[in-house]
Amino acid sequence: MTLLSIDWFFIIEKILLISAVLVLSLVVAMYSTWGERKVAAWIQDRLGPNRAGPMGLLQPLADGGKLFFKEEIIPTNSNPFLFILGPSIAMVVACMTSAVIPWGDTLTIAGRTISLQVADVNIGILFIFGVVSMGVYGIMVGGWASNNKYSLLASVRAASQIISYELPMGLALIALLMLTGTLSLKEIVEQQRHDLWNVVYQPLGFFIFLICAFAECNRTPFDLPEAENELNGGYHLEYSSMKLGFFLFAEYINMFISSALMATMYFGGYAFPYMDSLGLSPNMISLLGFAALFIKTLLFIFFFMWVRWTIPRFRYDQLMRLGWKVLIPLALANMLITGGVVLLRQH
Amino acid sequence: MQALTNRAKPVDRRPMTFMEKLYVPAIAKGMGITLKHLFQRKATVSFPEKKRDFSPVFRGLHVLNRDEEGRERCTACGLCAVACPAEAITMEAAERKTGEENLYREEKYAARYEINMLRCIFCGFCEEACPKDAIYMSETFAPSNYQRKGFIYGKDDLLIPDPKTGK
Numbered sequence: 124m125t126l127l128s129i130d131w132f133f134i135i136e137k138i139l140l141i142s143a144v145l146v147l148s149l150v151v152a153m154y155s156t157w158g159e160r161k162v163a164a165w166i167q168d169r170l171g172p173n174r175a176g177p178m179g180l181l182q183p184l185a186d187g188g189k190l191f192f193k194e195e196i197i198p199t200n201s202n203p204f205l206f207i208l209g210p211s212i213a214m215v216v217a218c219m220t221s222a223v224i225p226w227g228d229t230l231t232i233a234g235r236t237i238s239l240q241v242a243d244v245n246i247g248i249l250f251i252f253g254v255v256s257m258g259v260y261g262i263m264v265g266g267w268a269s270n271n272k273y274s275l276l277a278s279v280r281a282a283s284q285i286i287s288y289e290l291p292m293g294l295a296l297i298a299l300l301m302l303t304g305t306l307s308l309k310e311i312v313e314q315q316r317h318d319l320w321n322v323v324y325q326p327l328g329f330f331i332f333l334i335c336a337f338a339e340c341n342r343t344p345f346d347l348p349e350a351e352n353e354l355n356g357g358y359h360l361e362y363s364s365m366k367l368g369f370f371l372f373a374e375y376i377n378m379f380i381s382s383a384l385m386a387t388m389y390f391g392g393y394a395f396p397y398m399d400s401l402g403l404s405p406n407m408i409s410l411l412g413f414a415a416l417f418i419k420t421l422l423f424i425f426f427f428m429w430v431r432w433t434i435p436r437f438r439y440d441q442l443m444r445l446g447w448k449v450l451i452p453l454a455l456a457n458m459l460i461t462g463g464v465v466l467l468r469q470h
Numbered sequence: 471m472q473a474l475t476n477r478a479k480p481v482d483r484r485p486m487t488f489m490e491k492l493y494v495p496a497i498a499k500g501m502g503i504t505l506k507h508l509f510q511r512k513a514t515v516s517f518p519e520k521k522r523d524f525s526p527v528f529r530g531l532h533v534l535n536r537d538e539e540g541r542e543r544c545t546a547c548g549l550c551a552v553a554c555p556a557e558a559i560t561m562e563a564a565e566r567k568t569g570e571e572n573l574y575r576e577e578k579y580a581a582r583y584e585i586n587m588l589r590c591i592f593c594g595f596c597e598e599a600c601p602k603d604a605i606y607m608s609e610t611f612a613p614s615n616y617q618r619k620g621f622i623y624g625k626d627d628l629l630i631p632d633p634k635t636g637k
């Protein structure tokens with residue numbers, strides 16, 4: 124159907140896909156809060172939430188409902204516009220990243236080939252980089268607008284932490300780019316489909332990326348912007364009701380997205396072993412591929428939680444030392460070695 | 471410096487070795503420990519469904535006892551209130567009138583007898599102090615309540631049912 128030289132099916136298809144991806148990230152984020160509490164409980168020899176619904180599965184709904192009904196407080200001395208802008212940025216930015224992740228191969232429905240990726244931009248990785256670093260604005264603006272010394276400290280911490288860890292992250296990715304020769308996430312996955320997963324070639328790069336992902340998501344051991352016991356909750360100290368919920372929620376969405384990213388870039392994305400020799404129909408393979416990516420992502424999310432309940436928070440100087448004196452040199456070395464090997468192989 | 475006790479342990483102040491400086495082995499070890507705990511038996515008792523067994527000497531809510539004929543044993547001597555370290559017991563004594571012999575065993579009885587369960591520390595001294603075997607600690611504990619005054623237990627809460635009439 125083409126009307127006014129616009130392919131309307133294409134638009135409908137994309138809208139559906141975008142909604143599906145959004146709903147998926149929101150639901151996963153919602154149930155990550157449940158998962159987080161369960162994992163925390165199990166690690167501490169407790170049972171965790173088990174009263175709301177079977178196995179406590181309705182707990183996220185109860186929490187969300189509670190947050191909605193909480194009193195909305197905007198501090199008198201704050202800047203109301205920025206105060207509301209903070210959590211909004213955090214949320215929007217967190218949801219935006221999912222656009223370039225290839226959630227699966229193509230599906231063929233009624234003769235149309237539908238790509239399970241919202242936008243296969245050829246600069247996928249750069250896009251993610253740009254958007255993720257915007258995320259810190261949410262924290263900074265929110266912390267600044269609260270007009271509270273703890274929040275301000277938290278936003279300063281968040282800014283410098285994210286700048287410091289973006290560098291090694293970028294350097295680790297450059298090594299990956301040299302190897303794959305493309306910035307498109309889809310192509311990176313396609314290469315891994317026919318070859319070994321990238322983590323085999325880039326173990327150090329993956330490790331650096333993993334550490335930086337923790338820092339970018341403000342997860343323990345790098346949760347200094349939140350730091351309940353020194354900053355009273357940091358940048359969301361003054362927030363209540365759903366604005367607080369948005370901040371917390373954005374963190375979980377970020378975690379989901381970075382898990383999906385790591386799975387995509389280093390662990391084959393929707394590719395799984397023997398996928399092309401199973402003899403199944405392409406649609407079936409695509410769906411299985413999506414399931415594979417989803418499982419990998421969930422494993423990473425579990426890893427995030429597992430680390431959170433194991434390792435205590437870094438001190439601020441330790442954080443900076445790790446970032447600048449350890450990770451950046453390591454990432455540089457990794458980049459140089461990869462470059463050398465790639466050059467050698469070309470000759 | 472001489473140690474004050476023989477339990478003192480010197481702090482290891484040797485510089486960290488390379489492996490220790492890497493942190494990663496230590497972190498991996500920690501992750502192993504938490505992973506082990508993930509599958510261990512949980513310490514939680516799911517309370518309303520499952521109840522933890524009390525020890526045989528558990529001291530729970532008090533009961534005021536009656537004798538075989540259903541008469542109250544307490545004679546309002548006040549020894550329990552004196553023994554109580556938390557000063558949780560209040561009582562008012564009254565004289566038994568003729569015709570009340572089937573209600574009270576002694577000539578003097580407690581017209582009002584209150585225990586404040588928020589003050590009580592369930593030490594059981596009242597039980598030990600009582601010369602008339604009138605107060606005993608049972609095997610339940612005070613249920614929750616919305617108000618403080620709900621925790622002041624009067625005679626109707628404490629007295630056990632009459633063995634004859636069942637009331």
Ligand code: SF4
Nearest residue numbers: 554590591593594596
């Ligand atoms: S149990 Fe102890 S604290 Fe409680 S009423 Fe008896 S003597 Fe007082």
Ligand code: SF4
Nearest residue numbers: 544545547548550600
């Ligand atoms: S309960 Fe026992 S100790 Fe207390 S007043 Fe009555 S008889 Fe005396």
